[in-house]
Amino acid sequence: MSFDSWQAFWDMGGYGLFVWPSYAVTFITLLVLVVHALRRHARLQQELQRLERLQQRERKSP
Amino acid sequence: MARSAASSPAGSRVSRTHPLVVRFHKLGSPAYFHVLAGRLLPWSAGATAMLFLLGLPWGLAFAPPDYQQGESYRIIFVHVPTAALSLSIYMGMAVCGAIFLIWRMKLAAMVARACAPVGAAYTFLSLVTGALWGKPMWGTYWVWDARLTSQLILLFLYLGVMALQEAIEDREQGARAAGLLALVGSINVPIIKYSVEWWHTLHQGATIFKIDRPSMDPAMLWPLLVMLGAFALFALTVVLIQVRGEIIARRLEALALSRPRSAP
Numbered sequence: 001m002s003f004d005s006w007q008a009f010w011d012m013g014g015y016g017l018f019v020w021p022s023y024a025v026t027f028i029t030l031l032v033l034v035v036h037a038l039r040r041h042a043r044l045q046q047e048l049q050r051l052e053r054l055q056q057r058e059r060k061s062p
Numbered sequence: 063m064a065r066s067a068a069s070s071p072a073g074s075r076v077s078r079t080h081p082l083v084v085r086f087h088k089l090g091s092p093a094y095f096h097v098l099a100g101r102l103l104p105w106s107a108g109a110t111a112m113l114f115l116l117g118l119p120w121g122l123a124f125a126p127p128d129y130q131q132g133e134s135y136r137i138i139f140v141h142v143p144t145a146a147l148s149l150s151i152y153m154g155m156a157v158c159g160a161i162f163l164i165w166r167m168k169l170a171a172m173v174a175r176a177c178a179p180v181g182a183a184y185t186f187l188s189l190v191t192g193a194l195w196g197k198p199m200w201g202t203y204w205v206w207d208a209r210l211t212s213q214l215i216l217l218f219l220y221l222g223v224m225a226l227q228e229a230i231e232d233r234e235q236g237a238r239a240a241g242l243l244a245l246v247g248s249i250n251v252p253i254i255k256y257s258v259e260w261w262h263t264l265h266q267g268a269t270i271f272k273i274d275r276p277s278m279d280p281a282m283l284w285p286l287l288v289m290l291g292a293f294a295l296f297a298l299t300v301v302l303i304q305v306r307g308e309i310i311a312r313r314l315e316a317l318a319l320s321r322p323r324s325a326p
Contacts, residue, residue, distance in 0.1 A: 002126050009123060013133035018198050022191040023122075026140045029183050030296060036179075037303040044310040051317050 090169050092309045099302040106299045113292035120285035128282075137195040139286055143293035145188035146271065148216060149251050151181035151297060155223070156248040159241025168312070169305075171237035174244065175227050176304035180297045182220035189213060200264050208261035212254045219247040233315075 003009040012019045121139035128135035158174035161167050192210070193203040204210065223240045230236030258267045269278045270286070278286070 001123055003123060012136065013127065015132065015134035015198055018134060018194045019136050022137045022140055022194045025190050026144070026187050029187055033180060033183055033300050034296075034303070037300050037307065041303055041307040041310070044307050044314065048310050048314055048317075051314065055317070 090167055092169055092172070092312065095169055096306055096309045099306050103299065103302050103306075106295050106302065110292055110295040110299055113288055113295060117285055117288035117292050121289055125282050125285050126279070131199060134195065134198050135282075137191050138282075139289045141188060141191040141195060142270070142286060143290040144184040144191065145213070146290065147293055147297060148181055148185040148188055148213075149254060150294075151177050151184060152216065152220070152244070152251055153248065155181060156241075156244040159237075159244040162237055163241045163245070171234075171241070172305050172308040172312075173301065174223075174237070174241060175308060176301045178220055178224045178227065178240075179304070180300050182217060182224065184293070184297070185213065185217040185220055189217065196264070205264055207263040207265065208257035209254065209263050209265040212250055212257050215250055216247075216254060219243070219250060223247075 010016055010020075117139065122136055125136070125139075127133050155174045155177040158170040158177065161170035162174065189210075192213075196205075197203050223244050226240040226243060227236050230239060257263065258265050270283070
């Protein structure tokens with residue numbers, strides 16, 4: 001461990017204003033990427049299931 | 063018995079080819095890839111989480127400070143992985159574009175389309191974290207030198223590829239145009255890589271990806287490699303999710319075409 005206290009950790013030797021925003025913007029971007037991909041996949045999957053159910057019903061009663 | 067009868071038409075056609083060829087042939091089928099990606103996803107997502115849980119505390123708290131840059135150098139653990147992978151993902155995207163252009167393999171176009179947003183995001187992050195590192199070390203957020211400018215061009219190339227993929231109504235035509243742009247733009251990749259040697263720049267030279275041994279202390283190099291692995295597996299995870307979505311989107315289009323009554 002290269003810091004003696006939490007305060008030293010947040011301060012980052014005076015560079016906290018540059019280090020922490022770097023990590024923040026990185027992980028916010030990663031979160032946006034994965035949430036966007038998951039929501040798109042879920043929406044498409046739902047739409048496909050709806051269409052397939054519809055088609056099955058049509059096949060039963062033409 | 064029913065099973066062997068059902069599989070015989072396809073089976074007899076490829077039975078004499080090498081098993082690896084059959085594998086590749088199957089891999090190119092979107093339906094097979096959808097299942098494969100689904101099986102792979104929990105592993106890649108789990109490994110991503112584990113590597114981040116290891117690499118973040120290691121890089122932020124346990125690695126020693128730099129003797130010249132103090133604690134500010136800790137930006138390296140997000141800056142270098144995003145920058146390095148922005149180039150690898152671009153090459154992957156360009157190769158998929160070429161495969162689609164030459165062999166018309168639909169799955170390659172889907173993978174290229176899934177790569178673009180992740181690559182663009184990593185390029186954006188390399189520029190932002192680089193600016194935040196440049197301010198305390200160089201005294202400026204931005205300089206128009208070869209490394210930074212060529213990396214900015216990479217971002218515009220990604221955005222151009224995405225625009226072509228999204229904007230052109232005909233999917234095939236859009237994928238072809240995007241593949242061509244990705245291929246032509248790949249000339250920028252070696253320019254970025256060697257920009258720090260070919261031109262005078264504020265940016266420091268390579269420390270890991272060079273022919274000699276990396277000129278970096280193992281106490282810093284190891285957490286950096288862990289973070290590189292984490293970002294690489296994260297990219298893989300998002301690409302797998304996006305390709306699965308893409309495969310479903312294509313199936314939806316096919317279904318809509320086969321049911322003209324439901325069309326508006």
